[in-house]
Amino acid sequence: MTDITHPIAEVKKATKAYQQGDRTVNALLDVDLTIHAGEFVAVMGASGSGKSTLMHLMSGLTRPTSGSITIDGQDLATLSDRGLTHFRRRCIGLVFQAFNLVPSLNAYDNIMFPLYAAGIKFQDDEAIYDLAQQLGIEDRLTHRPDSLSGGEQQRVAIARSLISNPAIVFADEPTGSLDSVTGQAICELLRRLCESQQRTIVMVTHEPSVAAWADRVVVLKDGQVLQQFATSAHADPQSLAAYYQQVVGGFEQPLAASLP
């Protein structure tokens, strides 16, 4: 059962402005968003709506032009660049579309990489094996990325994101490089991590069939939160896709038609 009482991430009046020639583009404008412990949240929106910018701000990869981001009680603005790097390593897990594994390292060392980078000695092989088992990659730990399937590589990347027991995991299009069956298996895994380990996950996706695994969908448009809705209000991904189309005003491709 998801415990959604404790805010893990709070975005308040966050704006991120970029200079494009003599034009200022507000990639995000006055965004307010709260993510609770144990929640699985999908961020959707058309290309250019500000999804990646929001993820980058919340994960401390970039700083807002104005407004504040608080993760696990820590206001990121009060941290120096170095302090922010340390905080990120301890408290934030990242999962990318392209997996971003180190090609020369086997799965075990890729999973351990954040701890190696932080200079943390961690000898508990049983804990790593347990984590690998939960992710279904326990027999793949000696393999390098080039001998793993896409789905296995993403499982390794998810294990890597969890190794430091972060307060929150951000996943940017985690199924974007996978076929739909493998993508659905990764979604099921993320869902299970929320339910069995009370993980808090924020995921960017274009796919309603992926967003349907989350608890809540946050829809961005032109750098602002256009709407938020609970996935439980929709009986199936087709209904969610149709509603999403309605919310964004039908300007996107007919995603409902592309659902399996």
Ligand SMILES: Nc1ncnc2c1ncn2[C@@H]1O[C@H](COP(=O)(O)OP(=O)(O)OP(=O)(O)O)[C@@H](O)[C@H]1O
């Ligand atoms: N570094 C940057 N410099 C200038 N403009 C930027 C920069 N990063 C993002 N933008 C602009 O900010 C807006 C939001 O971009 P962002 O990448 O957050 O959108 P997105 O929803 O993630 O898009 P996509 O789905 O295509 O990845 C866009 O207009 C983009 O051109």
